Amino acid sequence: MNAEAALLSAFAAEARGNPYAPLAELRSIDPAYCHETLGTRFLTRFADCQAALADPGFVVPDRDWLVRERPEWVGYPAADFFYSSLLGTNGVGHERLRRPLLGAFGARRVAALSASVEKIADELLDRFADLSSDGGAADFQALVGYPLPVAVVGELIGVPREDQAQFHLLGQGAGRLLEPVRTAADWERADHAVLALREYFAALLRERRARSTEDLASTLLAQVGSGEAKLTEHELVDLLLLVFVAGFETTAGLLGLSVFALLTHPDQLALLRADPGLLSGAVEESLRWDGPVLMTERLAARPMEVGGVAVPAGGSVTAVLGAGNRDPQRYPDPDAFLVRRPDVRVLSFGAGAHHCLGAALARLEGAVLLGRLVARFPALALAGPPVRRESACLRSFDSLPLVTTG
Template sequence: MNSSVSDLADDLSNAGVALASALSPENGESPYASLAALRKFAPVYHCEQESLDTRFLTRFADCQAVLADPGFVVPDRAWLFRERPAWAARPAADFFYSSLLGTNGVGHERLRRPVQRAFSARRVATLAASVAEHVDALLDRFADATAHGAAADFQALVGYPLAVTAVGELIGVPRADQERFHRLGREAARLLEPVRTAADWERADQAVVELRAYFAALLAERRARPGEDLASGLQAHPDLAEPALSGQELADLLLLVFVAGFETTVGLLGTSVFALLTHPDQLALLRADPGLLPGAVEESLRWDGPVLMTERLAACPMEVGGVSVPPGGSVTTVLGAANRDPARYRDPDAFLVRRPDVRVLSFGAGAHHCLGAGLARLEGAVLLERLFARFPALALADAPVRRESACLRSFDVLPLAATG
């Protein structure tokens, strides 16, 4: 074996070790060193394990190109019935592969267009006062819980309630109903994992059945008593140029918007607070200049964004990073690795609220760019401004607990004290 072939074999072996390390639950605190090693050894790495069989992309340019190229599509219902027929009867699979996340082309646009208006920049701007009001009320509760030096879980008292209230208000979910969605949202979000166990499917199925029933009932309620919310608007202004969405499609739209809207945002809220508390020099800059808030949110999204990776399939023979991908071949854009690519960002592992030219892939790109990105950024900026102004001595009270997930970056528990 000549040296170049031997070196290639060594690189691929090292890449496999790096990938296994990055995906290991034991490495959930920070997979980024392992992802950097994967990028070094094989920036387009074909993992041929039957449970994965995908090409992991870790360079910013490659990930951005794939997400923006219509030649790469998401797995959809046709893929489901062709490649995973055993899943097809599952309620969770039926939902996922017919939702916005699992449709392409005209079908995707048909579902996306009616809900896009609810997340326009103008509409999100009108929510700023309401978000600020929610933040202040939640911080009152947090202040009570941390009085006299006590510690409290930020995620339970602020992060989760803020995320679910903001998107719930936009959709039209009554406040009294919102608390029940914490568990259901987590169970449905198991569909985002790159490998799903039998337990994942069972829990996701149960959550989807319950959520579909809830949103079907909410739509019926809004038909009888319309309000100024998405559940009402989707039914009040149908696009006569296109076939009307069915009742199931409308319920699934609300289900997806609600669950995706708070699952990713609660991740952003927790990780941004954690990032600033563990980088006191950057927090001092932010406190001295609140104009840095938008940059702090973007840097949080770059440094440890809420979604680590997402999959695409080649719709025809494609090439990425100099590697050929056959029709139907899978690629996984590792967004977290792309956001720390040294070819795109100088000193990528540093957390810098003044970092220039931050354009993250944390919310995807192209046709499937996250509809709720603007709302998530708004919630992050309002929260950070008010939280650190109100609690000047805020500090970590104990080690946080990371969510066990290969895809979603979030904290289950983030213990903070207001008098650190």
Template sequence: MNGSAADPEGAPEGASAEVRAALAAVFDPGLRADPYGPLAVLREAAPVLYDEESGTRFLTGFADCQAVLAGPDFVVPDGPWLARERPEWAARPAADFFYASLLGTNGAAHERLRGPLTAVFGPRRAVELSAGVEKVVDELLDRFEDATSDGGAADFQALVGYPLPVAVVGELIGVPRAEQERFHRLGRDAARLLEPVRSDEDWRRADTAVTALREYFTGLLRERRARPAEDLASALLARAGAAGPASARRVGERAAGPSGGRERPPAARERPPTESELPLGERELADLLLLVFVAGFETTAGLLGTAVSALLAHPEQAALLRADPGLLPGAVEEALRWDGPVLMTERLAARPTEVGGVAVPAGGSVTAVLGAANRDPRRYPDPDAFLVTRPDVHVLSFGAGPHYCFGAALARLEAAVLLGRLSTRFPRLAPAGPPVRRASACLRSFDVLPLAATG
């Protein structure tokens, strides 16, 4: 966590030992499968809890987390924060990438990166990918069926959970299928930047991965500049090319005025482009593709595994889904709510403010614990129950506000197609051994998920 230190706030008198124990349990590797009990203790006893060791205020209520993510009073740690607070990281390739990316920019700098991406890849474009997603799902489930045809078990996450989003986002960007497995490994290493506390090993692996991925995507852009294709790399290049000359004209216009010969007013003639209007350079485009690739598969792979696991743990809900495929969208939302792919995310106060009735100084760190917010009984009755028919589900799993996940629609599509196909092709799908959770304090995912097709 990155926030500045302040006086401890939020822990009610007489509950400190219980609250501190609950907070420690949230980060205990032994409780990684189910941190929601300790989170419930925090939410009830200290919904805004300052932790001196990490320098952040943990927020566990839905309303507080939503206000922080969606409101104007909080921002993400960015490049200026990096230079001011963590200058020792500045020379690292991974830090250079992260704190200049969509995940590490605010205001006009963020809009400048997000604008071209949302213009060529919005929710409508995600829907257009449905046929391709269905094709990949069917191919991967064929592999899973072959692997379990003898009645034995297979690692669902290795055969389906990870390859599905890697293939979908790889095809979207323009990464050939033969190269996607190598990028899966690099992407997992780059995703170590999402950890709330990063070890030296996290940094080393992230640096290596970012360097390799930057080199690859720079080469891909050169190739697409010469030979455009129907992919995101080509679309972003085309948009950057269209924006470039317009921006140059705004900067370079002189008193000659338009062809009519009348001189334009000085203010109109000389106005430079705003920061959000500047076209993206080659490095920025490569970094944007890098982020799309890593973010496009890492959290989606987590969602696919946890959604399948949740349904298997609640067979009566799986039966409802088989009987009524119209429940698929609701089942995906409930899976996101019940055990979403991202447990927590950090913000900094842009100005002195308060959250949950607790003062937060300018620059103060807050950590929205999305997993706790999504199970807040003030927002969801019977929050620990998994119900595919639950009404009025509005999850924070993809964030909110300016940093709402740009790939949320595609992730939902992949999950809905996969769950629908599983319910018809493998109605007797069952756990076949202990799963292995990913060693992460932030990302909710499986490294190993053994399943049998005929349980």
């Protein structure tokens, strides 16, 4: 197998369940493989991925890049959102948008959310238990995996519970922006989602302007047009949109993937049942073994070197996080799922300026959910093959049927 064949095999639909074998093959052939047609180098070693994420010499594609390199995308509302958001800004522009959110996702605020996460998890697991009590299958992803992070970030921002059900499909539509190759259908779905979400959050801000509360929407609203951040109304709408969608899309993936990893490794599940102190380690190992984001792109802001090869200014590299997380040079026996694995430092939340603000909250949700799930359902098992999300970048389940009685 050559490098191109390995790469294409990893991204083929039939490898959606396990792209890691062909990615390992690609790493052994060429760990910084340059695909001329796609115009990027695929980095598959841990150290190289870490360097691309953490070094300020690598930046994200931004609005200037959009206008210069993809002018045909400029008219899409979704492109306008993405390449002006936290995900698509660099330098002082990125810092200005990020700064108002730091307090909302700091250690103190996340710790304060712990009781709320536990309460929401218990409520959702009660319903899951009711629907599976007769021995039939219940869809964990639909009943718990998505609703939990939606409810948590919704409470943080100020989205009422009765409004939250509509966001599942909209979040998936907006998620098409993360695909490495976007089709016309992807743009249509993403545009629809962005326009609907912008309308929703603009209305939410109008409500908060009339009646302020203690949520993030009210906190950020106070910064429109004043203070150091000087957010515009449009920027605030898009900031709330991003926080909300990013706050549940990848965490929903993490929850389902973690449960699946444990259920397909009963020896590790038994260790976790016997020692709840392993919960945080189980979450980290789940992120390493099969995390919710497979890859992310960076551009060289100046001539750079990574993986032993030169990258010219403006050149693209793609950090294949899933491959780096299974690099045998970083982790012995990398394909094994081990909740006691020492010194796990995952690439899954990025690094440097774009390190995920919600990492601590996602880890909290994962630990709370897994702890309660394994304690309440000693006979928990898969009830059939799960349905994986159709995506080259985001790893998640559309359906994860489980049973709770043997």
